[in-house]
Amino acid sequence: MHIKTVLTESEIPKQWYNLAADLPTPLQPPLGPDGNPITPEMLAPVFPMNLIEQEVSQERWIDIPEEILDILYKWRPTPLHRARALEAYLATPARIYYKNESVSPPGSHKPNTAVAQAWYNKKFGIKKITTETGAGQWGSALAFACSIVGLECKVYMVRISFDQKPYRKTMMQTWGATCIASPSEETKAGRDILAKMPDTPGSLGIAISEAIEEAVSDPKGETRYSLGSVLNHVLMHQTVIGLEAKKQLEKAGEKKVDIVVGCAGGGSNFAGLAFPFVNDKINGANIEIIPVEPSSCPTMTRAPFSYDHGDTAKMTPLLPMYSLGHDFIPPPIHAGGLRYHGMAPLVSQGIVEGLLAPRALHQVECYQAALTFARTEGIICAPETSHAIATVIQEAKKAKEEGKEKVILFNMSGHGLLDLTGYQNFLAGKLKDYPLPEAEMQQSLKGLENLPKPKTQKTGKW
Ligand SMILES: Cc1ncc(COP(=O)(O)O)c(C=O)c1O
DSSP states (O other): OOOEEOOOGGGSOSEEEOGGGTOSSOOOOOBOTTSSBOOHHHHTTTSOHHHHHHHHOOOSEEEOOHHHHHHHTTTOSOOEEEOHHHHHHHTOSOEEEEEEGGGSTTSBSTHHHHHHHHHHHHHTTOOEEEEEESSSHHHHHHHHHHHHHTOEEEEEEEHHHHHHOHHHHHHHHHTTOEEEEESOTTSHHHHHHHHHOTTOOOOHHHHHHHHHHHHHTOTTSOEEEOOSSSSHHHHHHTTHHHHHHHHHHHHTTOSOOOEEEEEOSSSHHHHHHHHHHHHHHHTTOOOEEEEEEETTSOHHHHSOEEEEESSTTOOSOEEEEEBSOTTOOOOOOSOGGGOOSBOOHHHHHHHHHTSOOOEEEOHHHHHHHHHHHHHHTOOOBOTTHHHHHHHHHHHHHHHHHHTOOOEEEEEEOBBOTTOHHHHHHHHTTOOOOOOOOHHHHHHHHGGGTTSOOOOOOOOSOO
């Protein structure tokens, strides 16, 4: 019985795919505090210029440097699995496939961009990188990448995850990085928040402010900041996932895929798998492409498309994106990596255009799906990933009702072996859903009131 489709190292994609080149309606530019588009030079204190060039690039394909490929070979190409046991359990006519990104050393898709970002920073002469992390997957991926490439790394970890996931910190330290809980006393942004909310669980927005503040205040100018999601270049680095998946589906004998699913926090693992298929959709293929978020942090399904800051202290430029407002502090769900107030501009524009069909799910349904997956396929998935799996189960059941042989592909974005507190609470029946009250959301959306509004541009084709 054929379960895994693998590629040899020589079959790894040699170029990243940049959806910005193919979007039917162009991305609107990031804006500075005065409301005017920012220039690449304005980003220079935060990111190295070689990554800024990728961020603004309109090239469809960008070569992956050999030295980066040499590091990616440590775990790539990742296998494409056919979820035969899950299919049998659901008695579905659907054929379910997943890209197993959990086989990377830190256990998720995040090192695909961490390695690239660390390498470009090193090449630019940078000595230290700062970053934020939610669940700890991104922080540990960057710690891993910095240790391989030879850079210092400091990670601000959202307080709630720092407490829920202590071993992530140990992983980061094992790879030589420093990890502290955010908000912290080490930055002005952190101290200001602690003065107002001493018991806050923290948020990705706050941790980003702290990491940027530390990077831009290095008097020697040798520190830069790195973001694990949201930005165009980050999503582009992840497209190796979808490009490999295309080759593998072909090898597995599939002529067409009907549904592509990924969980979405800032959008990077979803985009990494989905964007090469979005290209097919733009060129006429009939594919349903679904990013999935938690109902407690309903950025794509309930928030407006607006310009907003990527962080709480408003240090980042204004990005055109679906956003719950930069002050939003999401409920303490276990999928820490999905607790982000915004959504990548490329994913946001894909939604505006109608190319993507977002969905929101509650955490209890997601944990039920994670258990089903663990008891059929054997893998204990990350709480973030469980949102994709729950959606796949919904779609596989629908295919059964309709009697249709659909091909469903999803991103198994990471394992949950260091996220067992959530599983423990679920198994003890203690986990609850946190539907976001409308009044709470409206309160947080007030932060968008005086910000510029992007145009809602679409061709109307989808
Ligand atoms: C395993 C896993 N999946 C998904 C995500 C969500 O991030 P993104 O939307 O950037 O893929 C995270 C973020 O921490 C993660 O750790």
